[in-house]
Amino acid sequence: MTKEKLLAxxxxxxxxxxxxxxxxxxxQGMKVE
Incomplete structure (x- = not known):
């Protein structure tokens, strides 16, 4: 899933x-950074 697909x-x-x-x-990706 991409952000574009989500928004569409x-x-x-x-x-x-x-x-x-x-x-x-x-x-979870943000938490790791």
């Missing part, structure tokens, strides 16, 4: 499982 998703899909996983991964 309809509002109805907001924070679905795929988006949630993307944000979890993003935050």
């Amino acid at each position: 998703m309809p509002a109805d899909d907001y924070m679905n499982a795929e988006q949630h996983a993307f944000f979890v991964e993003l935050l």
Whole structure:
């Protein structure tokens, strides 16, 4: 999942499982840096 793909998703899909996983991964990546 890319940021572009995430932003292109309809509002109805907001924070679905795929988006949630993307944000979890993003935050974990930030924590490491």
